[in-house]
Amino acid sequence: MPRRVLVTRSAREWDHGRGILARVAAAGADIVELPGDRLSLNLPDDPRRAYAEAKATLAVVVAPPSKRRLQPIAPSADWRVDLAEGCPAHCSYCYLAGSLKGPPITRVYANLDEILAGLPTYLGQGTITSRNAGRAHEGTTFEASCYTDPLALEPLTGSLSAAIAWFGRWQADAQLRFTSKFADVAPLLAISHGGRTRMRASLNPRLFARFEGGTSPVAARLAALRQMALAGYPVGLTIAPIIAAEGWEAAYATLIEDAATALNDVPALDLTVELITHRFTAGSKAVLDSWYPGSSLDMSNALRATKRTKFGTEKQVYDAPMMKALRGFFERQTADQLPRARILYWT
Numbered sequence: 001m002p003r004r005v006l007v008t009r010s011a012r013e014w015d016h017g018r019g020i021l022a023r024v025a026a027a028g029a030d031i032v033e034l035p036g037d038r039l040s041l042n043l044p045d046d047p048r049r050a051y052a053e054a055k056a057t058l059a060v061v062v063a064p065p066s067k068r069r070l071q072p073i074a075p076s077a078d079w080r081v082d083l084a085e086g087c088p089a090h091c092s093y094c095y096l097a098g099s100l101k102g103p104p105i106t107r108v109y110a111n112l113d114e115i116l117a118g119l120p121t122y123l124g125q126g127t128i129t130s131r132n133a134g135r136a137h138e139g140t141t142f143e144a145s146c147y148t149d150p151l152a153l154e155p156l157t158g159s160l161s162a163a164i165a166w167f168g169r170w171q172a173d174a175q176l177r178f179t180s181k182f183a184d185v186a187p188l189l190a191i192s193h194g195g196r197t198r199m200r201a202s203l204n205p206r207l208f209a210r211f212e213g214g215t216s217p218v219a220a221r222l223a224a225l226r227q228m229a230l231a232g233y234p235v236g237l238t239i240a241p242i243i244a245a246e247g248w249e250a251a252y253a254t255l256i257e258d259a260a261t262a263l264n265d266v267p268a269l270d271l272t273v274e275l276i277t278h279r280f281t282a283g284s285k286a287v288l289d290s291w292y293p294g295s296s297l298d299m300s301n302a303l304r305a306t307k308r309t310k311f312g313t314e315k316q317v318y319d320a321p322m323m324k325a326l327r328g329f330f331e332r333q334t335a336d337q338l339p340r341a342r343i344l345y346w347t
């Protein structure tokens with residue numbers, strides 16, 4: 001629940017923007033209707049207070065054409081589609097620290113109809129999952145969780161429900177994908193989704209819950225995923241980021257057992273697993289250190305190796321022996337505990 005909601009003039013011209021305004025008004029948020037499209041944030045100078053205020057600020061804006069030109073997003077999907085940018089939670093490893101610039105406010109897009117209307121152009125044009133022999137059957141894939149957690153915002157926006165319903169009506173070989181650390185799936189259960197949306201629960205064991213401030217408890221996320229699977233959605237686990245801190249083996253073993261308990265008896269289960277190890281760049285570490293100065297998340301160079309990205313930048317990943325130990329563990333545990341699951345990728 002944001003403390004302050006800013007709504008631009010252009011956002012108010014869209015039905016969906018006015019719908020969001022009505023929802024946040026009903027929820028009792030403090031609404032500022034801006035005279036134009038410039039966001040004046042007026043954040044305090046103190047970085048801690050500025051962070052807290054930015055995280056409590058929601059802006060309802062129009063996604064410009066540059067944001068509606070889709071980019072490939074390996075290894076998850078052919079294309080990244082953004083319904084929003086930013087997230088109100090407080091994860092001390094948040095990958096958004098490296099990908100979004102500026103104060104961490106959340107922007108939600110009022111021109112959802114325009115965003116969705118642009119998708120058919122990309123049908124059949126994918127080069128990531130569409131060219132992967134094991135995943136081509138998914139059709140053209142669109143990932144909605146790259147720059148936000150869409151389920152976190154759903155009570156205020158309705159954007160995710162609208163997108164799922166849109167894909168449900170779209171009689172095409174296409175799939176919407178989203179992953180979430182939240183659990184309120186009630187509005188999604190009755191949508192005619194046509195099997196064209198895959199929800200994944202983004203998970204870490206309870207041992208690391210202290211790194212995931214403001215998110216739903218892991219047990220609630222698994223219960224939500226079960227409800228989605230029972231409602232006929234294809235589902236998945238995004239185990240991310242995998243953290244090799246003391247006790248990791250027992251903690252992740254329990255997590256995978258819990259997932260098995262939640263899912264293995266679901267009829268016609270379509271379950272995938274995505275395995276993403278913890279990584280950071282010098283830039284994301286600097287931002288996260290400033291946002292979460294007291295965090296005990298290890299971002300030192302211990303157990304780390306430097307990897308060059310295709311963009312020429314460097315990131316810190318676990319070193320080869322640790323990667324090997326982690327990968328072997330997760331592949332064994334998945335095969336043993338979740339025999340119906342397909343691992344989509346390890347990174």
Ligand code: SF4
Nearest residue numbers: 087089090091094181
């Ligand atoms: S839920 Fe995801 S997007 Fe939100 S703060 Fe946590 S890691 Fe970042």
